[in-house]
Amino acid sequence: MEFRFLDVEYPENPYLSLATEEAIFHEVMRGRSPPTFRFYRHSNAVILGCFQLAEQEIDSEFAAKNQIHVVKRFTGGGAVYHDLGNLNFSVITRDTFGIGLNVKKLYSTMIEGAVDAFKGLGIPAESGKLNDVTVNGKKILGAAATIREKTLLFHAAVLVDTNLTTLATVLKVPGEKLKDKGVKTILERVTNIKAISGHGIPEVRRALIDGYSKALGIDLREGGLTNEEKELAKELHGKKYTKREWNREREVINLL
Amino acid sequence: MQVSSMYKAEKGLIKISADVEGETIRSIRITGDFFLIPEESIVELERSLVGKRLDEEALNETVGRFYSTGIVSPSMTKEDLVKAILGVKNGV
Numbered sequence: 001m002e003f004r005f006l007d008v009e010y011p012e013n014p015y016l017s018l019a020t021e022e023a024i025f026h027e028v029m030r031g032r033s034p035p036t037f038r039f040y041r042h043s044n045a046v047i048l049g050c051f052q053l054a055e056q057e058i059d060s061e062f063a064a065k066n067q068i069h070v071v072k073r074f075t076g077g078g079a080v081y082h083d084l085g086n087l088n089f090s091v092i093t094r095d096t097f098g099i100g101l102n103v104k105k106l107y108s109t110m111i112e113g114a115v116d117a118f119k120g121l122g123i124p125a126e127s128g129k130l131n132d133v134t135v136n137g138k139k140i141l142g143a144a145a146t147i148r149e150k151t152l153l154f155h156a157a158v159l160v161d162t163n164l165t166t167l168a169t170v171l172k173v174p175g176e177k178l179k180d181k182g183v184k185t186i187l188e189r190v191t192n193i194k195a196i197s198g199h200g201i202p203e204v205r206r207a208l209i210d211g212y213s214k215a216l217g218i219d220l221r222e223g224g225l226t227n228e229e230k231e232l233a234k235e236l237h238g239k240k241y242t243k244r245e246w247n248r249e250r251e252v253i254n255l256l
Numbered sequence: 257m258q259v260s261s262m263y264k265a266e267k268g269l270i271k272i273s274a275d276v277e278g279e280t281i282r283s284i285r286i287t288g289d290f291f292l293i294p295e296e297s298i299v300e301l302e303r304s305l306v307g308k309r310l311d312e313e314a315l316n317e318t319v320g321r322f323y324s325t326g327i328v329s330p331s332m333t334k335e336d337l338v339k340a341i342l343g344v345k346n347g348v
Contacts, residue, residue, distance in 0.1 A: 050295050053287045056271060076331075078268065078289035103293060103330040130267050130330060131291075146293055147328075250287055252296045 001035065001096065001216075004223035005209075009040035011084060014071045017042060019236035021090060021155065022074050023229045026256050028092050029151040032228060035093035037212060037220055039205060042082040045069040046170055047157075049077040049144065054248045062170050072247050075144035075155065077131060079171055085161030085192070087201055089208060091216070095150045106145050107131050109216075110154035114141055117211030121204070123197050138191040160204050161194040261343035265290065265332035270340035279310045284341070292329045297322075310345050312338060 006024075010017045017040055027033035046058050046068055054060065054070050057079040063070055068081075082088065091110055099106045111127045118125035118133065118140070125141075128134050133141035143156035168186035193199055199207075209220060225233070236255060245251035260273040268289040275282040284305050292298055301322045308314050315338045323334050 049289050051287055051292065051298060052289060053271075056287065074295065076289070076291035076293075076295060101293075101326070101328050103291065103328050107330070144291070146291075146295065148294060250285065252299050254296050 001218050003093070003216075003218045003220050004034045004036045005220035006036055006038040006223060006225070008038065008225055009042075011041050011043040014042040014045040014047065014069050014082070015241040016233060016237045018047070018071055018073050019241040020225070020229065020233040021092075021153075022236050022240075022256075023232035024090075024225075025074075025092050025148075025151065025153045026232060027226065027229050028094065029149050031094075033226055034223070035096075035218070036090070036223075037209075037218075038090045038092070039208075040088050040090075041084050041086065042069070042088070043084050045071055045082045046079055047082060048072045048079045048247070050074055051076050051250065052079060053250055057172055058170055059172060066166070066170070068166075068170055070247055071241060073144065073155075075146045075153065077144035078142070080142055080157045081162070081167040081170055082157060083162050083166065085159070085163065085194075085201075087158045087160050087204055087208075088155060089158070090153065090155035091212065092153045093151070095147070095152050097152070097216070099147065099152060101147060103145065103147065104130065106147065106152060106154065107143065110145065110152075111141075111143060111156075113212035113215035114156065114158070114208060115211075116215055117204070117207035118193070120207050120210065121193070121197050121199050123193060135191060135196055137189075139189055140191060140193055140196075158204060158208075159190060159192045160199070160201050161192050164190060164192065259344040261340065261346060263336065263340035263343050265336040265340075267331040270332060270336060272340050272344050274341075274344050276310065276344065279345075281305050281308050281310065281341075286337075286340075290329060290331045292327065292332075294327075297325075297327055305341070310342060312342060315341055 131143045145154040274284040
């Protein structure tokens, strides 16, 4: 099967970036866009899961002082910190993989390509309980996924060369009373690919392209956003992803 | 009165904050790093809990009915949700 390969990122505008993600999902769901594999990055942002409250998850003062954008995605799961050392990718497709509503199967199917990719780089990667990939117990990839109208979306953040001190400072550890202890705890649980194998973003990208081509049996063909996707992304950007109710509270905004 | 609690499911945390009168839920908000599909159904779940008593049987029924509409949540079970909601009783 042929997939569109999208290299569309807005590093300084994570709001538009996540609006674009939802726009692609919607257009694939409507059968107007082809199945898609996308790479993108954000220069300085916390991305929250859709059921999270910013005030519970991040050090807002630190975020403000360091101009860290706080944006919510439309999938569940936990908060992540993105800088240019973090590589995001997404797989958005009609369900031609027999997933149904089996979300666990969706994760295991979609994580395989990444595990293979990392192993190809000599990294002893293992898939975790559900939505992460670890090396010696430390997380290098965290993913979130959703299913709607027989359409699948899987997106993941890969720690390649991220500033882990910033990550550990801006993200709160639940239940931790002492900030110092919290930072230490997060730092013990995550690591960068660069620190493990020396590989940077270009090599990880190549490995993921190979890994997913093989694991999903797909051919990636370079493409761009459709006009409909661009229009929809613009609308979602204005009416949802830049709204305080969406990003900071826990309001459901469903435009589609 | 405003009460809140936190519950650790197999994977991830469920955080409940609620306005409770006696043992009856006046309003409730469920937040955390779980997965629930379709996502916007969280609002229906919260709405369906308003006016319900904080006892296991009543909550099992309400949450069970919610799940029977085709909800999937790979990181938590129905039972996790019920336990998380019951957890606010410690603050009542």
